[in-house]
Amino acid sequence: MVNYGGKxxxxxxVVEITLPLVILAALTLIVWRTGLDLRLAAMVVxxxxxxxxxxxxxxxxxxxxxPLPAFVLxxxxxxxxxxxxxxxxxxxxRRDALFILLLLALGPGLLxxxxxxxxxxxxxxxxxxxxxxxxxxxxxxxxxxxGRNSSxxxxxASVAFxxxxxxxxxxxxxxxxxxxxxxxxxxFGCAVGWARILQxxxxxxxxxxxxxxxxxxxxxxxxxxxxxx
Numbered sequence: 612m613v614n615y616g617g618k619x620x621x622x623x624x625v626v627e628i629t630l631p632l633v634i635l636a637a638l639t640l641i642v643w644r645t646g647l648d649l650r651l652a653a654m655v656v657x658x659x660x661x662x663x664x665x666x667x668x669x670x671x672x673x674x675x676x677x678p679l680p681a682f683v684l685x686x687x688x689x690x691x692x693x694x695x696x697x698x699x700x701x702x703x704x705r706r707d708a709l710f711i712l713l714l715l716a717l718g719p720g721l722l723x724x725x726x727x728x729x730x731x732x733x734x735x736x737x738x739x740x741x742x743x744x745x746x747x748x749x750x751x752x753x754x755x756x757x758g759r760n761s762s763x764x765x766x767x768a769s770v771a772f773x774x775x776x777x778x779x780x781x782x783x784x785x786x787x788x789x790x791x792x793x794x795x796x797x798x799f800g801c802a803v804g805w806a807r808i809l810q811x812x813x814x815x816x817x818x819x820x821x822x823x824x825x826x827x828x829x830x831x832x833x834x835x836x837x838x839x840x
Contacts, residue, residue, distance in 0.1 A: 664809025
């Protein structure tokens with residue numbers, strides 16, 4: 612990650628956006644060239660095309676409760692934002708709280724679950740012909756035919772990856788705490804993403820882009836709100 616110990620230069624801001632993009636593009640290329648989306652799905656699905664993560668612990672709990680930590684974090688941010696209008700003590704934290712609420716609304720909310728999931732049309736693993744479905748498999752850049760609530764990107768994984776949000780808030784004040792949220796958000800997002808793969812709900816690239824889009828949205832929003840200044 613970018614070192615934020617010192618003045619935030621334009622170079623640091625550019626690197627923060629471009630480096631994750633390069634990594635995401637490289638991982639996407641690897642997944643595409645190796646056929647890893649279909650190969651991984653074929654490795655986990657049962658011979659009768661049933662998915663081992665459906666109605667089984669702990670995957671069903673991860674699926675059901677994936678949004679809960681995000682809502683707790685957003686609720687805390689809302690409380691801080693409200694307190695900032697009544698207390699001088701909390702006034703300087705209003706921008707941080709607003710950032711967290713906007714990231715949830717714009718990243719997992721608008722970008723992932725409205726703009727992309729409702730318009731890309733990518734079939735889920737359990738919907739493609741290779742695993743007993745009726746739709747053809749498509750890459751993430753190819754238009755699909757499933758309509759709204761499609762596979763790309765993973766909505767549950769995106770709201771789990773949202774737990775990285777405090778990384779952008781604390782990275783210049785408390786690097787230990789910031790790194791803890793960054794690592795915890797990535798691990799939780801990967802766990803929820805793996806649960807969705809085991810349930811036949813998403814391909815690997817759906818999960819990768821869920822995390823990447825949340826991080827990039829956070830980086831752009833932090834830059835626009837001058838969160839580090």
